[in-house]
Amino acid sequence: MHTLVDRGPPGPLSSVYIHIPFCRDRCTYCAFATIADDTALHQRVVRALISELQRHEFSGTWKTIYLGGGTPGLLSAAHLDHLLDGIRASASPRTPEELTLEANPANITREALTSWAAMGVTRLSLGVQTFDDRALRSLARLHSAETARRALELIAEFWPGTWSADLLLGWEGQSQAQLASDLTELARFEPPHISAYPLELEQGSLLFSRLQNTFKITSKHTETHISDTLFRKHLEPAGLVRYEVSNFANSGHESRHNQAYWANSEYLGLGPGACSSRAGLRWGNLRDTQAWLAAVESGRSARARAERISPPQRLLESLAIGLRTAEGLSRAELERRFGAAWLPVLECAAEAPLDELGLQLTETRLIAPGEHRLRIDAILSHIARNWPDHEVEPA
């Protein structure tokens, strides 16, 4: 009989995320593992990141490397260079297909851009968030709209690689008009990629503790996604394609690193709080930078928690992230990884024909077409309610 299985990811481990836990100041909405900037710690953290990687005994190819945070742009050129050397030392070839660096507009200078390019960074992810100064202040971002504009101009002029502008949606008081004006302004710089994620109230963020005492999150009254209308008006004319619910790119400029996540591939996460998925396990590192340092420096594992993902869980995940993409999931790949049972399991959980739910099964793919993709959480919630706990034999 058909049973759900997990025959493993589509390819070998080839993506690594490196968490740089430093920030000049803490954004109110951030719940990441960060600590105030402390240059004395930079050296220690860089060394620890390298030795954490060594513990994993990786030898292969890094197709994508992603430096996130935190504020990786805060690391000096020397530290960054050292870190990247260490990461690439274990890999062959040493040059990844994509090396992303997250940067704050306040850290963008011509010199920085030049040195990052020289180190092999191929992609910048710039935290523009919005051009509304009041919002930037209330979110305690370090930069102003003017800083963002200058950074974008510098990038347009001096950055040789590709880049993404990150927008923040759903902040308090954001109107449709403000979002439209952010998009208009951003489009002037012809970004090859835009990420637009809604602000989420995370436990552990300053915003959370501030709002929980005063009023509820206002996402109902603000924009939590870029509507189809806004997309057509402001982004489509610039050749941007909505290749994932929250991500837009010119052809060839998609985030390969994120695509690896969305395919439920293996990835390694280094640094405090980073998540990894490898060999059927998923784990998260210790979130506290000092605790993480102490573990790594004494040769212990930095894992805080780990779990083995069962085949039904893995399939649910694959659907949850894969259906957010425009191309959806490949039926052949679903069948390869989970066996023929994936479809009956999905159909049982749906309790209705898939197309009634807003899912489309073509000859080769499973997708949530058009407007249905904008309510994908509701569709998945519906499916998740009936999802099997363990491996099941479909009737």
Add this chain to the structure above:
Amino acid sequence: MKQEHIRNFSIIAHIDHGKSTLADRFLQVTNTVGERDARAQLLDNMDLERERGITIKAKAASMDYVRDGVTYRLNLIDTPGHVDFNYEVERAMQACEGALLLVDASQGVEAQTVHNTVLAEQADLHLIPVINKIDLASARPDEVVEEIENALAIEGERAVLASAKTGIGVEEILNRIVDEIPAPRGDKDAPLRALIYDAEFNDYRGVIMHVRIVDGELSAGDRVRLMADGTRHEALEIGVFRPHLTPVKRLGTGEVGYLIANIKTLNEVRVGDTICLEKDREVKPLPGYRPARAMVYCGIFPVQNGDFDDLRTALTRLQLNDSAFSFMPESSDALGFGFRCGFLGLLHMEIVQERLERESGVDVVQTAPNVTYELLDNEGATKLIRSPSELPDPTHIAELREPIVKLNVVAPDEFVGAIMKLTIERRGRFLKQEYIGPGRVLVGFRVPLAEIIFDFFDKLKSATRGYATMDYELEGYAADALVKMRILVNGEEVDALSSIAHKDHCEPRGRAILKVLRKEIRRHLFKVALQAAVGGKIVAREDIAPVRKDVTSKCYGGDISRKRKLLEKQKAGKKRMKMVGNVEIPQKAFLAVLGTREKT
């Protein structure tokens, strides 16, 4: 004790008119209990009774009182004041020859006073009016005397002015009991006939029967027979209430006491039954009572399905000392397995619920109450309908009848308009209006019980700024344009939400139910249509629009587990959901519609 020196009496009073205080005062004055032993309101045994200041079960106390050098045995049989416990009142009255009619000097005659006076007169009791609480500044004894004359047709000048609290008039009441209330009749030489006028359950001793010796005498160790079922028992212990159980060797004609006969459950004892000696073959049973009939039903369900057995145990225990309470298993599409419970009335229902919570610790959900309908089918057979789901297809119904009550409301006359309006909205028919005293009226209606069981008293209280009191008495069953209103979700019927209503009330009621449902049911991927239907006709409709956008969650830095766990939480949520077709209805929605309270 010589028969001519026995006086058996009860006290009739409205709630809070001071009955228990007076009873306690009697116990002290007669030295039945010492000052130090006197807990406040000794006769109210249950915590619940003491807290609410009401008497639920009939109680008894035997006191010795000396008048003109002669010792008399005064047996007080305390009765519940509320209409729900009519059956208890009637039984207790059967064991008495007289009653004190206790009226609060400032509150005056209330609806229940009127009702219970009628019962006492039917039982042929000698009545002694007592106006209590005359020590209060707000006392208006002259007006209350007038009310007693007008409303109860009893000579007001016979009333004793008293204060149970201060002791004023208490001796006079005792003297009047001795002088006026007749000694028990009954043939002391005839074979034993004892009336079971109440029974209670005790964890250690089993059933304790409260008995009145009508003829003959009962001795400890006698072999006795309960005549209704013919069961035989040994009188292991007999005794009197002083007020605690005090064993005696013998109970003579006219005496009141208790009998313990190793009976394990209340079901084995029928209140109203006659006890005779096992050897006597030719004894004629005493006229019994009409059995108590449940008038109000509601569903009681455990919050946790696994608590079903615990709930059954708890209900069984409650039934041990409340034989008027009944229950049977019921399964509801919405609430799972539980019990359909029958009560004498609303107060009875409330009391049972409270005891259930207090004594069992099981978390329960209770549905809104409904009455027992009577169905006449096409073949001319009648059937009792306890729940809307028992109703057959409309084509099989010749007539649907509902219980009708005579409702008396007593209130200051300025509120007559408000009382009329409220009652007529509830399909009430005006019967009479009488002035029972200066500015105080009694308004009588005939009204369907279904209309007053839910929130009527609350509405009445607020319409009369708390002044009105009400009482009702079942008159019979009458047919009306009653229909079953069904609730449909995307065309599928939700059985648990069906109700029986007058056809003119369906539209507003249906609308109200759908509004509540609309609030409680989340948006789905498709449109959800909510409809209220009577037969094939839709009387109300609400739509829930489908989800159009919902893309707020993302995954941070590869934390896909977190996203999956959020989704997995949906599964736990679903367990509390009831599926109707492919629409999820949360249990909360049922509770909101059924007008229920969740007890925790």
